[in-house]
Amino acid sequence: MAFDIAVKRVYEAPAKADGQRVLVDRIWPRGVSKKDAALTLWLKDIAPSDELRKWFGHEPDRWAEFQKRYHAELDRNEKAVAELHDLLREGKVTLLYGAHDEAHNNAVALMGYLRRA
Known part of the structure; x- marks a missing residue:
């Protein structure tokens, strides 16, 4: 079954085309209200462990190892993966x-994981 998954920065405006919107960060994003996040x-x-997140530090040269x-x-x-799969069975996420x-x-890495599964 191919899932309909998209990735988007939480700072971008919500759209009907988003389907179900799932924040996959461990820390709430600065400057975004719960209402605006929709x-x-x-x-x-489902977010990476704090240890892995800190190690990665958004360094592109660590990307392949981070994904692994x-x-x-x-x-x-x-x-957590099963919870996300349940949402994906209902439609776009x-x-x-x-x-x-x-x-x-991590959202791009997670999308790759879900598409591979």
């Missing part, structure tokens, strides 16, 4: 993140 769910437990380590964490995080780097962030 979340379906804040799934903190994060995917290993996701393999051990069955409950947009994974929201707060990082500045649109190509190298």
Whole structure:
């Protein structure tokens, strides 16, 4: 089954086309109100561990290793992954993140993981 997944910065305006909006960061993004975020769910437990997040530090040269380590964490995080799969079975899900780097962030890595599964 191919899931309909998108990735978007939480700072961008919500759109009907987003489907269910899921924040996948462990830390709430600065300057965004809960109302403006228009979340379906804040799934903190699916975010990378603090240790991995700090190690990565959004360094593009660590991207491949970050994905490998994060995917290993996701393999051990069955409950949060199952919760996201349940939402995906209902329709489109947009994974929201707060990082500045649109190509190298946990939401992009998570989307790759979910599409691979």
